[in-house]
Amino acid sequence: DFSSEVERSLRVLDGAILVVSAVEAVQAHTYTLWDALQEMKVPTLIFINKLDRHGADFENVLSEFANELHANVFPLDQPVEEGSNNANINPLWGKNNNEALTSLQELAIENLAGLDEEVLERYLEGDSLTDDFIFEKLKSYTSKNKAFPVLCGVAKNGIGMETLLDVVVGYLPAAKASGGELSALVYKIESHPKHGRLAHVRLFGGGLRNRDLVKNFSQKTEAKVARVMKHIAGKIKDIDVLRCGDTGILTGMQNVVAGDILGQPNDIPGPSALQIPFLTTRVKPVSDDQYIALAEALAQLDLEDPNLDFKWYKSEKELHLKLMGKIQMEVLQSMIKSRFDVDVVFEKPIVIYKETPGGIADGHASYTMPKPCWAVLRFKIEPGERGSGIQYKSEVSVDRIHQKYQNEIEQAIPKALQQGIKGWEVTDIKITLIDGEDHVVHSRPGDFIIAVPMALMDALTNSGTSLLEPMMHFEIKAGEEHFGNISGDLHAMRAEFANPEFDIARFTLHGTVPASTSMDYSIRLNSLTGGKGKLRLSFAGYKPCPDEQGQTRPYRGVNPMDRSRWILHARGAFKADERKM
Numbered sequence: 001d002f003s004s005e006v007e008r009s010l011r012v013l014d015g016a017i018l019v020v021s022a023v024e025a026v027q028a029h030t031y032t033l034w035d036a037l038q039e040m041k042v043p044t045l046i047f048i049n050k051l052d053r054h055g056a057d058f059e060n061v062l063s064e065f066a067n068e069l070h071a072n073v074f075p076l077d078q079p080v081e082e083g084s085n086n087a088n089i090n091p092l093w094g095k096n097n098n099e100a101l102t103s104l105q106e107l108a109i110e111n112l113a114g115l116d117e118e119v120l121e122r123y124l125e126g127d128s129l130t131d132d133f134i135f136e137k138l139k140s141y142t143s144k145n146k147a148f149p150v151l152c153g154v155a156k157n158g159i160g161m162e163t164l165l166d167v168v169v170g171y172l173p174a175a176k177a178s179g180g181e182l183s184a185l186v187y188k189i190e191s192h193p194k195h196g197r198l199a200h201v202r203l204f205g206g207g208l209r210n211r212d213l214v215k216n217f218s219q220k221t222e223a224k225v226a227r228v229m230k231h232i233a234g235k236i237k238d239i240d241v242l243r244c245g246d247t248g249i250l251t252g253m254q255n256v257v258a259g260d261i262l263g264q265p266n267d268i269p270g271p272s273a274l275q276i277p278f279l280t281t282r283v284k285p286v287s288d289d290q291y292i293a294l295a296e297a298l299a300q301l302d303l304e305d306p307n308l309d310f311k312w313y314k315s316e317k318e319l320h321l322k323l324m325g326k327i328q329m330e331v332l333q334s335m336i337k338s339r340f341d342v343d344v345v346f347e348k349p350i351v352i353y354k355e356t357p358g359g360i361a362d363g364h365a366s367y368t369m370p371k372p373c374w375a376v377l378r379f380k381i382e383p384g385e386r387g388s389g390i391q392y393k394s395e396v397s398v399d400r401i402h403q404k405y406q407n408e409i410e411q412a413i414p415k416a417l418q419q420g421i422k423g424w425e426v427t428d429i430k431i432t433l434i435d436g437e438d439h440v441v442h443s444r445p446g447d448f449i450i451a452v453p454m455a456l457m458d459a460l461t462n463s464g465t466s467l468l469e470p471m472m473h474f475e476i477k478a479g480e481e482h483f484g485n486i487s488g489d490l491h492a493m494r495a496e497f498a499n500p501e502f503d504i505a506r507f508t509l510h511g512t513v514p515a516s517t518s519m520d521y522s523i524r525l526n527s528l529t530g531g532k533g534k535l536r537l538s539f540a541g542y543k544p545c546p547d548e549q550g551q552t553r554p555y556r557g558v559n560p561m562d563r564s565r566w567i568l569h570a571r572g573a574f575k576a577d578e579r580k581m
Contacts, residue, residue, distance in 0.1 A: 005305065008187045008258055010036055011269045012202035012247065015043045015172030017164070022048050022056035022082065022152065026064040028522065031536045034069050040269050041145045043172050046071075047164060048152040051079050052087040058152055062107070065148070068477075072111040074138055075104050075150045077163060089153055089160050093131050109134070115141050143173045175245025182206035182214065182263030189258050189304045195229070195236065197303075199250045204267045208242040208250070216253075218260040226252025257306050276539055277307050277322035278470040278515045279349040281329065284319070286343040295319055297340035301332070313556040320556075323349055325519070351516040353550050354542055355420035355465040356428040357383045363459025367451040367567070368442070375447035377401070377409065377436030381459045384428040387541055390414060394433040401436050401448075408448040409433060416453035416560070421460050422467065423553035427542070431456070450570040453560035461561070467552070469545035470515040476525070478533035480507050485528055493517035494549070512540050516550075 010016070016037055020030060037044050048061050058079045065071040077089045092104055109129065113120035116137055122129055141147035149171055153160015183205035190198040201208075208214070212225045229249040230239050242248040250256075261268060285294045295312050298319055302310035311320040323329055329346050336344050360382040367375040377396075384391055392413055394406055401409075417426040438448075474495070478486060480502060490497060490513065497511025513521075518537070525533045558569040 006033065007036060007271060010040055010042060011185055011271065012187045013042050014175050014245075015045070015168070017045045017047050017168070019047050019049050019155075020061060021050050021053075022058055022061060022079075023050060023053050025057075025061045026068055026534075028535060028537070031069070032538075034071075035538070038145070043143050043145050044148055045142075045164070045167060045171065046073065046148050046150045047155075047160070048150065049155050051082045051089070051152055051159070052085055052154045052157070054083055056082045056087070058082055059104075062104075062150060065150075066107075066111075072115060072141075072147045073150050074108040074111060074147050076167065077150075077152050077160065078102075078104055079152055087154055087159070089151075089163070091163070093134070112137055112141070112147060115146055139171050142171045176267075180205055181266070182208065183266040183268055184208065184262040185268050186253075186256050186258055186260040186262065189256070191300055191304070192236075195227075195249075195251055197251065197254065198229075198236075199253045199256050200247065201242070201250055201262065202247045203242050203244050205244055206263060207244065208248070209240065214253070214262050216256060216260055216262060217265060219255065221255065223253050223255065225250050257303055259306060276470075277309065277324055278352050278539070279323040279325065279519075280320060280352050281323060281349040282318055282320050282347040284345050284347070286345060290342050291317065293340065294336070294342050294344060297336055297342055300340075301335070311556070315558065316556060318556065322352065350551060351470060351514075351519075353422075353424045353470075353545065354428075354468040355422050355424045355426045355460075356468055356544075357381050357426075357460065358464035358466050359383070361459050361463035362434070363455045363457070363462060365451040365455035365458065367447060367454070368439075372442050372444055373447045373450075374439035374442035374444075375405070375436075375451040376438075377448065377451055377455050378434050379455050379459050380432045380434050381456070381463060382430045384430045386428055386543065388428050390417060390427065390429055390431065392431045392433075396433050396436050401433075401438050402443075404445075405438050405443065405448045406433070408445070409452055412449040412452040413456070416456050419555055419557075420465050421457065421555075422465055423555055424467070426456075426460065426465070427468070450567060454563060454566065457560045467545045467547055467550040468542035469550055471512045471540040471543050472515050472518055472537045473540040474509075474511055474513050474518065475536040476509045476533065477506060478525070478529050480505055482529050482533065483507050486525070486533075489521070489524065493521070514545070 018030070018033060018037065020026065046065065048058055050056060051058065062073050062075060065073050075092055078092045080088045080090055092102070109119070109123055112134065113123045119129070119137055138147055138149065142149060149167055151160055151164050151167060153164070155161065184201045184203045186199050186201050188200035190200065192198050208225060208228055210225060210228050213222055214225055215222050227250070228239055228242055229236050229251070230242070230246070231249070236249060239248070259271070283294065283298065285291050298310045298321065302308045307322065309322045313320070326349070329349065333344055333346060336342050360380065362378055362380050364378045365376070367373055390413060392410055396406070398406065413431060417429070420426040476486060483500060486509070490509070490511070493513050494517055495511050495513035497509050500507040500509050522535050525535050558566050560566045
């Protein structure tokens with residue numbers, strides 16, 4: 001449920017330690033994290049923890065990483081008396097090279113040989129493989145995110161920690177040194193009682209000093225750094241400069257949000273969409289007199305996590321957020337109470353649908369009263385390819401509509417499509433500006449921004465729209481005795497899936513399923529299989545959904561189809577859906 005925070009953190013790492021329980025082994029969130037680490041090519045160590053718990057099985061965890069995550073694991077430790085309070089570890093390597101290889105050593109060398117011809121040749125010919133030779137190869141492939149050293153221990157008792165720290169230093173790559181122009185990622189926004197708004201950054205190039213004027217690449221703006229600070233021994237302290245490879249804290253960056261790039265995007269890893277928010281909910285204060293306080297609290301949280309996409313619809317007095325899941329909702333409820341002292345309730349979340357045009361249609365707007373104003377335009381809209389988003393082009397010459405106004409039109413389109421005629425964001429749409437005019441005397445900056453939503457809503461009304469629903473890829477693994485019940489559940493959830501794969505009394509199913517029907521299925525699967533079934537979900541995009549199986553909702557805020565009210569709102573006569581009073 002907190003994958004947006006995880007994703008932003010992964011983008012600033014030089015390496016990662018993936019911690020897995022020796023009892024529960026690979027779980028649903030392990031898949032999610034593993035996929036993200038692989039996509040972002042973060043060198044990774046695997047630490048198998050909790051060897052002292054009853055049921056701990058080190059070799060089973062290794063097997064699951066190899067078979068389910070297709071990881072080239074390389075164990076460096078082996079457990080002693082696992083599953084008991086006396087659990088400990090022994091080094092797997094560093095013994096007499098003339099001794100026969102253990103099964104774990106053979107597994108490690110075979111995985112390494114699959115990556116390196118020299119290792120393979122020596123192994124097959126029975127040549128001596130010294131530890132130094134093996135470890136140099138392992139270090140190289142670990143830094144390339146192709147091999148994964150595996151350690152184990154009992155973290156709460158400090159068992160395995162010294163070895164882990166040695167391997168972090170020895171196998172994970174150091175930050176790359178880079179001069180040149182500034183390249184930094186804002187990975188966290190924090191509100192501090194003493195220092196105010198803090199922007200946590202990681203530098204991938206260049207440097208930052210106090211009073212530097214910094215370009216915000218993401219927002220196309222500039223801001224001056226007030227102070228440069230760093231966490232040192234648990235305290236925030238001023239420093240002179242941040243250099244490439246450093247993480248630090250900036251103040252004075254008032255409009256920056258998490259995920260922004262400062263300077264140039266050189267060498268900054270792209271985002272990995274671990275998950276997108278596919279739920280939306282309304283948040284209400286328990287006491288009506290805390291309505292404004294709640295709105296301000298949500299605005300602050302939205303700065304820290306833009307995926308919340310906070311919307312304040314003042315005409316309806318409604319506050320809305322997007323969510324990843326129900327656990328996030330519970331944590332937010334607690335956070336709002338502890339940080340802002342506001343008691344809140346969340347309405348039952350609903351799935352976020354989208355809309356796409358039902359056909360080809362025109363839409364027109366003529367905004368010429370009350371003067372001074374003049375913006376006339378006509379759009380043609382048509383359905384786009386699935387997943388294509390918004391595509392726009394103009395067929396109107398700059399003699400008819402000046403280029404500066406054409407720029408306004410293009411910039412206004414995404415916001416105008418945040419709600420369609422069924423209350424959802426409009427996507428997979430082709431928009432063509434086919435006619436229009438400005439006026440040399442009466443046209444003003446902003447006139448076409450007011451006209452664009454009126455013309456687009458007119459076009460959508462004429463074309464009609466179809467609902468799109470979020471879909472999830474799924475993989476289910478369970479005992480074959482549960483196949484009948486699980487396949488029946490999937491049919492009831494409107495899932496589409498291929499024939500099952502059977503292997504030693506277990507089966508695997510792959511397919512797609514609507515998010516609306518599957519969001520709680522992990523609970524059902526755990527109950528059905530006694531916790532032995534595994535469900536892996538990932539976002540699969542949007543696909544058409546019949547209206548009767550989806551959900552429409554009323555337009556929030558001022559609808560551009562209500563022409564008079566929309567113009568009054570747009571010209572500042574009243575504010576109906578802005579965040580600030």
